[in-house]
Amino acid sequence: MVENQIAFLGLGVMGAPMTINFAQHNLPIKAWNRTGDRPWLQNVTASGATIVNSIQEAVESASIIFTCLGDIPDVEEVIFGNGGIIHHASPHSIIVDFSTIGSQGARAIALKLKTHQIRFMDAPVSGGDIGAKNGTLTIMVGGEKADFEEIKPYLDIVGKNITYCGEVGSGQAVKLCNQVLASLHMVALCEALQLAKTQNIDPNLIVDVCSTGAAGSWALTNLAPKIINQDYQPGFMIKHILKDLRLVKEVIEDIENYPGINLAQQLFQQVAHQNNDNGYLEGTQAMIKAYGEKF
Template structure:
């Protein structure tokens, strides 16, 4: 089992990664960090995180390496590049990819890790910026169960709903289920708020009535109020949601599944991105319905 004196390396200090790293520091773990832009990590460095100049340097010095990057192509570069994790990690290190990525890529990382005496888990998360800040993320984990059990103390620092889903790739498949659910839900939330306004209702009062009923969801409770305030700052970027939905749609097609709700949501978010909202939060979807 991992102890608090084991060094954690965290790669990818974005909206969620920064808070997740901060929670690990608060829990007493020695933490090394690397991200493409050092300035993004400066507040963590000021609070005790050790800056590494490269992925290779971080991998060589960490017992547990966590990655939280943008796209599957970034995951491939970070793990399989010449100066990447797999070529530089110490034997018996734990590798945890918390990026939402392709299940097949998670399986590939797991298989290659095993040949090198490394333990790999795919552990994507849900909960957005609020969940990352509060350490209440939902964490969905695939890989060997013993490795999951060894790292459970780390997961418990970052999340409150931690579920081992099965073999390599199972965490990613579960996260895609999560994104498929959110995709249609965000369309419904946007339509409901616009409907309330058109009906002459106070949408904030409407939310009080429906968030605790059968319509209740994270999006309705946390993102709908941001819509009303016209607060489109990213808890989760439109561009990253498009990436997730694209992966989910491709995976569904590979399995012969029809996902019309997912397809519609992807179409709408793509239109939103084309209107310059790529770096907005997913709640910006309401802009399409208000026009």
């Protein structure tokens, strides 16, 4: 792999550990975050990455620019806004966006970037903060196949299951399906743990036994123990899953035929509004609070 200068924009719960993984593979990387006083940024610097104060400093010498942000407006601001990527990136450089912005948003951004001779790939990820730290993320990629082959060695550093899904927007399309599964897995997980309590069964037994059978899932293995321990720290915030479900509903015309999506959205919103709306900042496992259960 040619060690091109790379940039990483967005050092949040996911972006920071991904940047650390790149740096620990001795890749020359400049990183930028909108908020520079986050305590975990010290770990990014310690890994060997260079944290800079502006997008310009990060991207002007980079051939590959990774972004990991929140919603469509965030991605658009970082790319097209005042001082954004388009004003400083080299022609023919490539932006790889790890954010979840929906297929429509990805296609619109890619089309606009063409006029600036900058390539774009949507590469949303799944696996939470655990996957980001361990470099085992699932990455769903949309864009030109040749561009995918170019960035694949870099994706191999932060991901384990990397799939080329098709043209721009295809990675986002698959990610939206993933988020429907993740949302409804959480509903099933909460109700199974609640049922265990109702029957005076230790909920840890549900994790131990059901994880080995047909009902096993990533959520059951990784998030059920957090629910049992009342650990609601976010690996993936409720505000982000609600954003993703909003994107899902934007591409569905007959939403009444998707009762599960509506139920998951209702339960997440119920928790989000708790504690003066601070529920938005808790992990998705906090859905259990909608059931009034404590473990």
